[in-house]
Amino acid sequence: MNIWFSRLLIGGLVLAAIGYLMAPLWLALLLSALLYLLLEPLVAPLQAAGVRKDLAIATVLLPPLLLLVTAATHGVNLTRDYLPQIGADIEHLQRSISLLLGSLDNQIESVVGLRLHLAEQSDAFNLLDWVQAERLIASTSVLGNVLLNLTLVPLLAWFMLRDYRGLRDRLLSFLPNHQFELGWLMYHRVCVRLQAYLRGLLFQALILASITAVGFWLIGLPSPLMLGALTGIAGLVPYVGPLLAMVAPVLMMIAGPGLDSGMLLEIIVVLMIGFGFDNLVVIPFLLAGSVNLHPAVALLAVIIAGNLGGIVAMVLVIPLLGMTRIIVETTLRGLQSR
Amino acid sequence: MNLKQRHLWQNPFRKNDPAATLLNAWRQTPLLTGIPASVCSKLVERTHLRQYSANEYLFREGEAGVSAAVIISGRIAICSGEHVIAELGPGDFFGESALLQDAPRSASAMALGNASVSFLVRFQLEEFVRHRPGAGLEIMTNLARLLVARLHRGNRGEDSDQASHLNGDLNNAGDRAP
Numbered sequence: 001m002n003i004w005f006s007r008l009l010i011g012g013l014v015l016a017a018i019g020y021l022m023a024p025l026w027l028a029l030l031l032s033a034l035l036y037l038l039l040e041p042l043v044a045p046l047q048a049a050g051v052r053k054d055l056a057i058a059t060v061l062l063p064p065l066l067l068l069v070t071a072a073t074h075g076v077n078l079t080r081d082y083l084p085q086i087g088a089d090i091e092h093l094q095r096s097i098s099l100l101l102g103s104l105d106n107q108i109e110s111v112v113g114l115r116l117h118l119a120e121q122s123d124a125f126n127l128l129d130w131v132q133a134e135r136l137i138a139s140t141s142v143l144g145n146v147l148l149n150l151t152l153v154p155l156l157a158w159f160m161l162r163d164y165r166g167l168r169d170r171l172l173s174f175l176p177n178h179q180f181e182l183g184w185l186m187y188h189r190v191c192v193r194l195q196a197y198l199r200g201l202l203f204q205a206l207i208l209a210s211i212t213a214v215g216f217w218l219i220g221l222p223s224p225l226m227l228g229a230l231t232g233i234a235g236l237v238p239y240v241g242p243l244l245a246m247v248a249p250v251l252m253m254i255a256g257p258g259l260d261s262g263m264l265l266e267i268i269v270v271l272m273i274g275f276g277f278d279n280l281v282v283i284p285f286l287l288a289g290s291v292n293l294h295p296a297v298a299l300l301a302v303i304i305a306g307n308l309g310g311i312v313a314m315v316l317v318i319p320l321l322g323m324t325r326i327i328v329e330t331t332l333r334g335l336q337s338r
Numbered sequence: 339m340n341l342k343q344r345h346l347w348q349n350p351f352r353k354n355d356p357a358a359t360l361l362n363a364w365r366q367t368p369l370l371t372g373i374p375a376s377v378c379s380k381l382v383e384r385t386h387l388r389q390y391s392a393n394e395y396l397f398r399e400g401e402a403g404v405s406a407a408v409i410i411s412g413r414i415a416i417c418s419g420e421h422v423i424a425e426l427g428p429g430d431f432f433g434e435s436a437l438l439q440d441a442p443r444s445a446s447a448m449a450l451g452n453a454s455v456s457f458l459v460r461f462q463l464e465e466f467v468r469h470r471p472g473a474g475l476e477i478m479t480n481l482a483r484l485l486v487a488r489l490h491r492g493n494r495g496e497d498s499d500q501a502s503h504l505n506g507d508l509n510n511a512g513d514r515a516p
Contacts, residue, residue, distance in 0.1 A: 047469050165465070169384065177388055180457070181397060181404050185440075188404070188461045333402070 028149035032156035057161045186330045205232040215270030237314045367431040377473045386457045390449035399446045403436030405457040412453025418445045
């Protein structure tokens with residue numbers, strides 16, 4: 001029993017070390033794994049129809065590749081057009097926040113008789129000062145890393161679709177004789193749960209993005225597609241997703257048409273409809289039971305992961321915990337049968 | 339040159355071609371009856387050849403089984419508790435019910451000396467069937483025939499020792515249904 005636990009511990013430590021070393025590529029690996037899960041079911045029927053494997057992979061990879069190139073080109077053009085006016089927009093945003101806090105301060109004073117000087121405190125934090133050269137350079141390197149990751153996605157997805165099974169077979173053949181079948185069983189259980197979770201997550205993001213994009217378009221917010229996409233991504237973060245989703249549309253409203261309590265209410269209604277549909281329909285049908293963790297454990301794990309590794313870690317921590325649970329359960333069951 | 343061509347043209351000169359031996363062993367199992375050699379070779383490429391030393395267990399009674407096996411060389415004892423139910427030799431095919439369901443092994447399998455055994459894992463067979471549905475249907479039909487034959491033998495109350503030595507339509511003593 002002790003040998004098993006020490007092996008599990010060593011295995012866990014090795015995986016953690018590999019995870020740490022691969023940290024700059026997590027985004028690329030996550031996105032290519034999602035692409036693999038999405039496209040792999042399309043490759044099988046093409047191969048079954050007699051199409052060669054490489055040609056089948058190229059056929060299914062072409063549409064997402066074209067989509068990615070189009071989105072990247074659009075993003076670069078948008079950034080190039082937007083950069084010259086970023087200073088004016090930040091000043092406008094600062095003024096709007098100051099006005100909002102000033103009116104809030106007045107209301108508090110009229111009701112409670114206490115003045116908090118919120119507007120003065122917010123003015124002390126100058127957003128333009130915050131956007132300094134070093135920060136811009138730092139954000140450029142982050143942007144560079146994201147672009148590198150995005151460039152790697154089609155390449156990694158290609159290799160996953162072509163060589164994943166061969167690599168998996170080779171790795172599993174290293175298992176010792178008495179753990180050969182247990183190893184395969186464990187792999188299969190983890191894969192089934194993980195695939196169900198990640199596929200569900202992908203469809204959840206697409207559905208949430210579509211609903212909120214339409215809602216933002218209806219209430220007249222600028223760039224509804226981009227805001228919908230950001231909401232879809234924020235929705236991937238368990239528990240704190242709805243709060244994160246509020247940030248972009250509210251900032252966009254303040255910087256764009258200006259502060260409007262009616263529009264703020266409309267934004268909240270759109271997000272409530274989106275997340276309500278997500279929680280009542282999408283999650284029960286697509287994600288329920290796929291990881292089977294206690295909500296308190298999941299919430300704690302999400303907060304700790306967010307503190308340690310940011311949003312990508314917050315998205316990944318739940319499936320990782322689910323995997324760990326399956327591995328431990330299968331190992332214990334295997335031990336009990338001996 | 340595929341495995342079939344290699345088998346046809348190289349055998350007179352190289353009698354101990356391991357790939358051809360493996361392919362032959364699998365083709366002679368009831369699972370791959372009537373399946374073309376080219377398709378068989380694709381499936382056999384996914385099997386796992388493992389080496390066992392004397393008294394080493396291939397699997398134990400009660401463990402979860404996920405694969406069927408063919409003995410390439412050596413002898414394997416099938417045991418239930420303390421009793422040896424059957425002794426299997428090269429070419430014998432066993433454990434096929436694990437290709438269909440997640441059930442615990444109903445008997446243990448132990449190598450009696452140095453042995454070489456080729457395993458076909460259920461999940462890889464499922465992937466193969468998904469990519470080649472035509473051949474997959476035939477393999478699944480063969481598997482169903484094999485299990486029906488075993489059921490009939492069970493209903494007739496034939497001795498499992500005898501059954502295990504009938505190396506034709508049924509040599510599955512290693513994983514009998516409970």
